[in-house]
Amino acid sequence: MSKSKAIISLVFTIFFFISCKDYYNDAIHWADEIETGSMIEEVKEIQPNYLEIDWNNPQVNGNEKLFLITSIKGNHDILNMSNYLVFENDKFKGRTSHK
Secondary structure: OOHHHHHHHHHHHHHHHHOOOOOOOHHHHHHHHHHOOOOOHHHOOOOOOOEOOOOOOOOOEEOOOEEEEEEOOOOOOOOOOOOEEEEEEEEEEEEEOOO
């Protein structure tokens, strides 16, 4: 490979990694900053555009509803963790993660 092709390849690789932001930590920070007691509709309104949350199919356990975060932009979680927003009586309680 010529020197110029190697440089172009290196620049492209660096650009690729810089442009592919992983929003996983941002998502966790956002969820941790949601005010306890916020209603479901309030949380929906402040949902960042880098998250997809399955608001239509919560896991229901008594008076708790767990909403799965189905996608985090740029996330390539090798542990394949499932992240949920937890509501009790339709009020935000916190988040949980599990494998």
